[in-house]
Amino acid sequence: RHLVGSVTKTQGLRFAVVVARFNEIVTRQLLEGALDTFRKYSVNEEDIDVVWVPGSFEIGIVAERLGKSRNYHAILCIGAVIRGDTTHYDAVANSVASGVLSAGLNSGVPCIFGVLTCEDMDQALNRAGGKSGNKGAECALTAIEMASLFDHHL
Numbered sequence: 001r002h003l004v005g006s007v008t009k010t011q012g013l014r015f016a017v018v019v020a021r022f023n024e025i026v027t028r029q030l031l032e033g034a035l036d037t038f039r040k041y042s043v044n045e046e047d048i049d050v051v052w053v054p055g056s057f058e059i060g061i062v063a064e065r066l067g068k069s070r071n072y073h074a075i076l077c078i079g080a081v082i083r084g085d086t087t088h089y090d091a092v093a094n095s096v097a098s099g100v101l102s103a104g105l106n107s108g109v110p111c112i113f114g115v116l117t118c119e120d121m122d123q124a125l126n127r128a129g130g131k132s133g134n135k136g137a138e139c140a141l142t143a144i145e146m147a148s149l150f151d152h153h154l
């Protein structure tokens with residue numbers, strides 16, 4: 001048997017989106033891309049909760065708490081870690097990735113990694129609705145597939 005999530009059967013699926021305010025000109029566009037995709041795939045507005053956190057470092061603990069609430073089928077994590085001239089880029093980038101992974105493993109609810117890690121603002125904006133597409137939209141599709149896989153098969 002091949003167990004696969006469907007992206008067409010979204011009825012009843014509930015999502016949380018954890019989004020970082022840091023680099024908001026990027027993360028707001030990632031969020032819009034995600035919400036547009038949820039709408040396009042007929043996810044009801046009232047089945048989506050958006051939770052804002054100060055920075056990407058804070059995403060993991062909030063995602064785990066939302067997962068443990070058992071209120072959501074998947075949690076989409078959105079942020080933008082940009083090296084630019086910050087010194088603790090590596091510390092933040094590495095901790096954010098492991099934070100999102102742990103949140104999923106610890107809560108048992110799929111936590112989707114929609115955090116950009118870029119060298120500069122241009123790269124980030126290109127991936128948030130620019131010429132490289134919108135990572136927020138891509139990750140919303142991943143969230144739907146994983147939510148459906150877990151809800152129907154796992």
Ligand SMILES: O=c1[nH]c(NC[C@H](O)[C@H](O)[C@H](O)CO)c([N+](=O)[O-])c(=O)[nH]1
Binds near residue numbers: 022056
């Ligand atoms: O989301 C980000 N947070 C950043 N730092 C803040 C961090 O996420 C925490 O909010 C902060 O360290 C307090 O815990 C960033 N940089 O510093 O470069 C960044 O690029 N992106």
